[in-house]
Amino acid sequence: MTNVLLIGNGAREHALAEALVKSSKLYSFMAANNPGISSLSEKIKISSLNDFDALKAFVNEVQPDFAVIGPEAPLDMGVVDFLEELKVPSVGPHRVLARLETSKAFTRDVMAKYSVPGAPRFKVFEDLTEAKEFIEELEGFVIKPDGLTGGKGVKVQGDHLDTVEEAIDYCKDVLKDHQSVIVEEKLIGEEFSLQCITDGKTVKITPPAQDHKRAFVDDKGPNTGGMGSYSCEDHLLPFITDEHVQQAREITELMAEALYKETGVRYKGIMYGGFIVTKNGVKLIEYNARFGDPEAMNVLPIMKTDFTKVCKAVVEERLDDFELEFEDKATVCKYAVPEGYPSNPVKNVKIEVGDSKARIYYAAVDQREDGLYMTGSRAVAFVGIGDNIAEAEKIAQQAVSDVKGPVFFREDIGTERLLNKRIEHMKQLI
Numbered sequence: 001m002t003n004v005l006l007i008g009n010g011a012r013e014h015a016l017a018e019a020l021v022k023s024s025k026l027y028s029f030m031a032a033n034n035p036g037i038s039s040l041s042e043k044i045k046i047s048s049l050n051d052f053d054a055l056k057a058f059v060n061e062v063q064p065d066f067a068v069i070g071p072e073a074p075l076d077m078g079v080v081d082f083l084e085e086l087k088v089p090s091v092g093p094h095r096v097l098a099r100l101e102t103s104k105a106f107t108r109d110v111m112a113k114y115s116v117p118g119a120p121r122f123k124v125f126e127d128l129t130e131a132k133e134f135i136e137e138l139e140g141f142v143i144k145p146d147g148l149t150g151g152k153g154v155k156v157q158g159d160h161l162d163t164v165e166e167a168i169d170y171c172k173d174v175l176k177d178h179q180s181v182i183v184e185e186k187l188i189g190e191e192f193s194l195q196c197i198t199d200g201k202t203v204k205i206t207p208p209a210q211d212h213k214r215a216f217v218d219d220k221g222p223n224t225g226g227m228g229s230y231s232c233e234d235h236l237l238p239f240i241t242d243e244h245v246q247q248a249r250e251i252t253e254l255m256a257e258a259l260y261k262e263t264g265v266r267y268k269g270i271m272y273g274g275f276i277v278t279k280n281g282v283k284l285i286e287y288n289a290r291f292g293d294p295e296a297m298n299v300l301p302i303m304k305t306d307f308t309k310v311c312k313a314v315v316e317e318r319l320d321d322f323e324l325e326f327e328d329k330a331t332v333c334k335y336a337v338p339e340g341y342p343s344n345p346v347k348n349v350k351i352e353v354g355d356s357k358a359r360i361y362y363a364a365v366d367q368r369e370d371g372l373y374m375t376g377s378r379a380v381a382f383v384g385i386g387d388n389i390a391e392a393e394k395i396a397q398q399a400v401s402d403v404k405g406p407v408f409f410r411e412d413i414g415t416e417r418l419l420n421k422r423i424e425h426m427k428q429l430i
């Protein structure tokens, strides 16, 4: 039996745990006691994910064959490098490679240096001398802090900023606590997520999915960590073709190669590309160096290939040994989040989750003697799986609307009305 160390404690990690325990023993290092992960684990350790002394003690105790890193923050801290010193290989990139996510400037510069296609016009600024001129040149602009911001730092013209003056002011703000700021051309199109698994040489794709960042129905309200996502039984999306998916896969293959040329280290882990289909083809918005949350829950539950086997092949650089297979099923994930989320969520309030046909993945909740309590961020994710998206959406909608307590959710995710909106939007562009 393979012993696997899982790091992290959100719904993404619960889905990872569920996929891993099919053929391995699980040891979980968590910042909070996720009841879903705990119920699947041989042993758990609750500690700050940045406490490497606690991690070392747990590694010595459970002797894992390899580790799977869920969230991005430990990657930014160099957890993979630290585990390597303890002779534990990881599914997750070394710190120099985690810059794929943790430094948007690094990613754009590597794309330019090695001619990886799919980048918008962009410039990185450490001071703002020429910034105004460049912003004025662009038809539309996007401002990005260089560094992790938990999905809340990027500001898009038309959504968060309007004038060049506002853009410059925001750049000044960013440079108060960031090394540099990236100004990008605003791309127009429909976004999709393509989570790829790589051993640094071979790139395997998983079914594309679409996330919903805005808090409220019809894409209104503030950006969140993601309110839910869907994928389709044909492993495409209603507004993309197989050609688009192949373009995105090719960009990721070229990027994996470029990262090796740039750093001399193989990227072993997840390259989660945030892509956008524009009238000029597929472009890259960003990479994340881990599975998406919620998008992990659209691909792991329908993976037919044994995930422990996939992880072993990643750490042993033999991913080209086999094909990654997925069920021809549609999936819809809807998150129940606390009232007031994202800016002012209710905390320490009890919720009740009913029985349903949906897969349930626990996130920011705490299992106490008298029940399940929300701890302030996205609480529970419900995933419907069906032969088509209508079936999957119905299962997820029924489950999430059955939650008792002060929560809200986006009922429109995966509905025909919202899918048609995406399709119409693409038609107007092309």
Ligand SMILES: Nc1ncnc2c1ncn2[C@@H]1O[C@H](COP(=O)(O)OP(=O)(O)OP(=O)(O)O)[C@@H](O)[C@H]1O
Binding pocket: 120, 142, 144, 149, 150, 151, 152, 153, 154, 156, 184, 185, 186, 187, 188, 191, 213, 225, 274, 285, 286, 288
């Ligand atoms: N060049 C661009 N053109 C158009 N929209 C963009 C562009 N860059 C970013 N966006 C929009 O801003 C959102 C967030 O940007 P990005 O994904 O780079 O930031 P992030 O903070 O890393 O987000 P995440 O939490 O998804 O990792 C994107 O999902 C997209 O909607």
Ligand SMILES: [Mg+2]
Binding pocket: 101, 286, 287, 288
């Ligand atoms: Mg990101």
